[in-house]
Amino acid sequence: MPKITKRFMTLWAPAIAGLIIIITLSFVELYYSLKISDGIGLNSKKAGTPEGKKIFYKLGCVRCHNIRALGIKGGHVGPDLSGAYSDVKKVYKEDVNSFLKNPTGTMYFVLLLNRLSKEDRKIITAELKKAQNIQDKMKNKKAYKRG
């Protein structure tokens, strides 16, 4: 085997193959990281879509909250958030978005070290509004059946 071919086979070929593998893997990784972050609702266009509700898992809200109207089963430390959109308005005299911006009570401590971004609050508010609509509709149906 000529010297130059031998050198190529033992040194350059493995090096080039290794580089190609590394580059391919980083592209695959990049693709999936983008796909996943999109899936958990970082994009506000996802609010109200099946992807939008994933934000409650991503931010850990489900550790303490159910949102049955959205089909989310979580912990029972906090109230079910299906009706929170109206409840917060009644109890705190402000909407969910500003409540989450300046939370009081337990939520003050929950969000103390994990401030919600403007984008996250927007998605959460949209999702809870949707949950409220679903819950109201279910209640109306029940009232209709009873009456």
Ligand code: HEC
């Ligand atoms: C460690 C448990 C815990 C976690 C995690 C948690 N919450 Fe809460 N949350 C509570 C409790 C308890 C309350 C009841 C209010 C109180 O006691 O001050 C509450 C109240 C609320 C309310 C007001 C509901 C109402 O009807 O008055 C909203 C809205 C809310 N949480 C949203 C969220 C969101 C959004 C997340 C995720 C970012 C979250 N919570 C994460 C425990 C939690």
